[in-house]
Amino acid sequence: MVRALVYLIIILLGLCISPFLVGSKGYLYLAIGDYQVETSIVFAIIALIIFYSLLQLVEFVVVWLLNMLLSSRYLPERxxxxxxxxxxxxxxxxxxxxxxxxxxxxxxxxxxxxxxxxxxxxxxxxxxxxxxxxxxxxxxxxxxQLEPLAEKAVRTTRTRYLLQQGDLAAAREELDKLNPTSKSKLPVLKLAIELYQAQQDWQALKLLLPIVSKKHVLADEAFQALSLKTNMALLTEATNANEQELEKCWHWLSRAERKQAEYIAQYAIGLSRFERKNDAIKMLLKQVKTSPTASIFAALSEVLTPADVEAKKQLLALEAQYENNLDYQICLAKLYQKNHDYHQAKIWWQKACYLKDDVSSLHALADAQEHLGELNRALQTRRNAAKLI
CATH class of the missing domain: 1.25.40 (Serine Threonine Protein Phosphatase 5, Tetratricopeptide repeat)
Known part of the structure; x- marks a missing residue:
């Protein structure tokens, strides 16, 4: 743009002074060494303009050729x-x-x-x-993985693929290199949760739970379900190990968790296996009177034996209070069935089935009826159970 403006000014100046130059051409004498040049000023100016134009043309051609050479050199790469x-x-x-x-x-x-x-x-x-x-x-x-910034992403991806492939040992090896901590990203923590569950490494999952809770990796309901599953698995493993492990696991729970019925039920089952049956029964009966749940009644039906007459009496005394409680009816039915009192077992199974038709309850009722010789009724009961499937 500036060059075009300069050219325009030169042309305008030429138009202005051309009448004077025509009338007075002037004289130019140029000597360079042994060479001498004589010409008019007008011719000299025209020669300079032509020389400058040729110089510009040569410059343009040279630059264009250089650009072509340089661009053609990298053309395959492009x-x-x-x-x-x-x-x-x-x-x-x-x-x-x-x-x-x-x-x-x-x-x-x-x-x-x-x-x-x-x-x-x-x-x-x-x-x-x-x-x-x-x-x-x-x-x-x-x-x-050769890209330094992609190393963690590669390990995370490889862990996920190995887990989906079913190669849990190799997946765990990769996950350990990632070292899930509170500073880890959410995908790594989610992978750790899934892999620990697949390996049933409840100890590692228990240590990870505070981090999962702090970083809100899971929704509240999902976290509570995972926490319950983990703690129940640990209590079950401890129950199958020894009393020391059971106590260690029980006190590993928080104070609020030790008040949950599911944990109390499993802990009581463990105590009954390690010659602390009286403590277990006392704990369960206390829960029955305050906040009875299905897990508490299930634990009572497992812990109590025919010899625990006093505990059974205390349960029977609550019949009026829990006459509409399905779990209570099932608990007593199981206790009588365990004592081979099939007449009473049949009565309580009938009460349970009256409250809710359930396949397992109907089959248990049919078993009691068969032991009492009521074969036709047992057959009809099993038919009713089959309709629910």
Missing amino acids: WRKKAARKHTLLGALALAEEDWPAAEKAMAKGAEKGEIPALNLFAAARAAHHQNNTQARDEYLAKA
Whole structure:
């Protein structure tokens, strides 16, 4: 723009002074060494303009040729990058359509000269995983791991794939390298929760629960369910081990957790197995009078034996209070059945079935009827149970 303006000014000046130059051409004498040049001023000016124009033309041609040479040198590289973008787009579309073979092929090609090869390699690994091609999948992830920033993402992805594959030992090895802590990202913590459950490593999961709660990895209901599952599993393992482990596990629970009926029931079952039956019965009967639940009644039916007459009397004394409580009826029915008192067992199973038709209760009623010789009634009861399935 500036150059065009300069040219315009020169032309306008030429138009203004041209009448004077025509009338007085002037005289120019130029001597360089042995060479001498004589000419008019007008011719000299025209010659300078032509020389400058030729110089500009030569400059333009030289620059254009240099640009062509430099750009042609890298032209194959540009073609490769353009092809890589095309392959990446085709791979993304194939992933959206879940066309795994096409997606793997396109993404692998796009990774060669792609702008972000790691993304292509992750996508290719995903496609290979969906085809159960574990060797190719691992090769893609190994290449992606060469990018320093992608190392943790690769380990997380590899752990997830190994877990889905069912190789729990290898998945645990990768997860341990990630070292799930309070500083870990949510995907790592979710993987740890899933893997610990699959391995039934309840000790590790118990240590992880405070972090899961603090970082809100799970919704409240899901967290409560996971906490209950973990603590119950630990109490069950301790029950099958020894009294010391049971006490250790019980006191590992928080004060609020030690008031939950499910934990009390399992703890009482454990106490009864380690010659502390009286403590277990006392604990369970206290819960029955304050806050009875299905787990408490189930634990009572397991802990009590025919010899525990006094405890059974205390239960029977609550009949009027719990006449509409299904779990209470089932508990007494099981106790009488355990004592081979099939007449009373039948009465209590009938009460339970009256409150709610349940397949297991109906079959238990049929068993009691068979022991009493009521075969036709037992057959009809089993037919009623079959209708519920």
